[in-house]
Amino acid sequence: MEKFIRQNAEEYKKLLATYLESQDEQSLYGVELVSKRFIKYNILPEEIINLHIKALKELYPDLFVDFEHSMDFLLEAMITYGLSHQEIQNLREEQTALKSEISIAAEMQETLLRTEKPEIEGLDIGVLSVPAHQMNGDYYHFIKNNDGSLGIAMADVIGKGIPAALCMSMIKYSMDSFPEGSMSPHAILRNLNRVVERNIDSNMFITMIYAQYAPKTCKLTFSSAGHEPGFYYNASEDRFTEITAKGLVLGVSKDVDYEERELEINENDLVIFLTDGVTECRDGERFIELNEVLDVIRKYVDLPAQEMVNQVYKYFERLQDFQLRDDFSLLILRKVKKTD
Known part of the structure; x- marks a missing residue:
């Protein structure tokens, strides 16, 4: 020099x-x-x-x-x-190198957590999950069971970034290891809770709702681990009802029992699962009311399920000036008439 x-x-x-x-x-x-x-x-x-x-x-x-x-x-x-x-x-x-590593990690997370939206006769499915930043702390998953039923999971890590992404990968592969069609929603959450309690840091928890839909009986069985309540839309009455079940978030305690509930779904009815990134959207500094979320869903209720989900997301994205403050995940199931 x-x-x-x-x-x-x-x-x-x-x-x-x-x-x-x-x-x-x-x-x-x-x-x-x-x-x-x-x-x-x-x-x-x-x-x-x-x-x-x-x-x-x-x-x-x-x-x-x-x-x-x-x-x-x-x-x-x-x-x-x-x-x-x-x-x-x-x-x-260092920041450039870190951004590059996070970008690679985000791509790997997307690959690891990827799940195919299934084709189930008599069911129209719409789903979308958008991270507020590069790594997603939300997660959804579909499992087609041997008995023809459909397993549906939605979860949210209390914590963000790479640790949250690792948690979600662990949850996904734990679920993949369960015997297909042989475990009820409350049993799945009980087993996942043991996995999380043993392997996740004590300051991180996971909320989750798990449901199974049986096309033959048109019944939805579900359990919740402290997750955001879902909603059932009765099309004939144009009325929303909260879907919830008692149960602690995953990882709090070793031995937890999870309540299991059942819901019968009629033609054109909706089942809605979401994370707090939807219910806690802000309009400026104001948190929106829950009824506002349901009113937006009702506005697009005549659309196909995926288009409905997309339009609801676009509405709240605009409301937040295209700057999500939390991961946004929304899943809608609609019971439709079976083809002869």
Whole structure:
């Protein structure tokens, strides 16, 4: 590095002398080229100032004292500036590397948690999950059981970022390990609770609702681990009813029993599962009321389930000026007439 500075010092001095004598624009162009070389080789500001001072002293040995002292003052200022500048550069590089790692982690999470929306006769399904940031703390999953029933899970980690993503991956693969069609919703939550309680940090918890829909009987059986209440929409009465069941969030206690409830669904009725990123949307600084969420869903109730979900999301995205404050997940099931 010292060799590089010495090699460019003489050129810099000549350009400075030419400019001080004639204020020639060509000299400014020349020093611009030198400066680009300094940037390329990461020459610090104080080194450039020191080079300038040396050049002035060689050109003007009788440089008056006050001006010389002022240049020394500038040099000290640039030393402090240079150290701070280098720290900022290092932080920027670390931040860029971290963003890259998080982006890769987000892509891996999306791959690991990917679930196909199933085709179930007599059921129209719409679902959407959008993270507020790169990593998603929400999760939904479908499981087609051997008996023809459909398992439906929706969960929310109390905690965000990469730890939340790792929690969701653990939940997903724990569920995949359960025997298909042989476990009821309350048994699934009980087993997941043991997994979470043993493996997750004590300051992280997971809320979850798990349901099974049986196409033959048109009945939905469900249990909840402290999750946001879902809703049942009775189409003939144009009325929403809260869907909830007693049960602690996953990971709080080792042995927990989860209530299991049953709901019969008629043609055109809806079942709605969501996370608190939907119910706790804000209009400015005001938290919206629950009835506002249901009114928006009712507004689009005649649309196909996926289009309904998309329109509800767009509505609340606009309401929040396209800046989600929390992960947004919404799942809607509609009972439709079976094809003959």
